[in-house]
Amino acid sequence: MPNQSSSVDIKLLVLDIDGTIAGVSNEIREPVIKAIRAVQAKGIQVAIATGRMYQAAVRFHQAVGSTLPLMAYQGALIQDPTTQAVYRHWTVPKALVLQLLDHFEQPELRSLLSVHFYINDQLYVREITSETKEYAVRSGIQPIAVGDLRTALATEPTKVLALSDDIDLINTLLGSLQQRYTPAELYLTKSVATFFEATNPLVSKGTAVRYLAEEHLGLKAENVMAIGDNFNDVEMIEYAGIGIAMGNAPEPVQALANWIAPDVEQDGVAAAIEEFLL
Structure with a gap:
């Protein structure tokens, strides 16, 4: 796929954690952190959307320097780690x-x-x-x-x-x-x-990212790039103007993406950022 940076106006980058920014080491590797910092220096905001518990995701939110609410539990809980404000909490009946x-x-x-x-x-x-x-x-x-x-x-x-x-x-x-x-x-x-x-049936990373982009930031889908690696990432990959699947994603997930990044262990997120945003 040709470099699309000339035709897109991405203002929000949404990242999954496991299998996307964190691999076997359970940490974010330096090339990925550097790429995220470069994106933020251009004025693009970065958010985390994860299936993880909120308390288990906060350290990644801090590591990427996000100033936005954190989307945890597939987006069932959207909470701001700085103010502790809860924007959404949908439970299972x-x-x-x-x-x-x-x-x-x-x-x-x-x-x-x-x-x-x-x-x-x-x-x-x-x-x-x-x-x-x-x-x-x-x-x-x-x-x-x-x-x-x-x-x-x-x-x-x-x-x-x-x-x-x-x-x-x-x-x-x-x-x-x-x-x-x-x-x-x-x-x-x-x-x-x-x-x-x-x-809860209202929950998915897609509805969470839509809320963050449109209600919280006043953006449109075309202003969003989302990167994930598994079936719980499908909705946000489909929603985003640029939806990217990791090289380690299952084939049906890759089939829905605009672009396939290298594997998490090969710093695929850094490659995707380089391709589309830098």
Whole structure:
């Protein structure tokens, strides 16, 4: 694709975290930070849109020097880390959470899935499994084990997650629940191959980025460039004037993008910024 910088007017760059600006090291590499700084020096604002918990995403928001609200939990929570102002918080209806939990706790699934409830930016689990431990270390958070997750539901969760190292199991789970619930009932997605995620049906990174661009900044879709690497990034990639998929993104995600960046471990975000914005 030819360099499009002459024909576009990007004023907002939106970045996913895992698999996009942070790879195996769980840190942002220097070439990516330098490219982000160069973009900001041109007056382009930078925002983070992530499936991560808010508290697990703040350090990346600070690392990229963003002055905008942070879009966490696929955009279910949009909050400003400087003022703590909450612009949006859409939770999962309790009745649907209980239905999902019943599904996860069927005898053939219960021992295979680690179930996570995110409530008031805390992580509640039945028990600390090896998957939960690994997740907690990468996220830098402390999970709260409660035994029966129903006891934690005095407040509706921001997000429900089921994880398993069995990728086929997660795909089957997603497929069966997509048949059971319409998009008007629940937003169901995968953020990585081993994570099944459920949020309020109004939630996606696409609706979050649209809100930030249009309502908060007075911009249009054509002023936005978004970069992501997985199925939970599809809506924002489709919304943005320039939607970019990482080289490590699944093929169906790449098929929807305007441009494919190199892999996260090859500083793909820096390459995309160089191609379109510098």
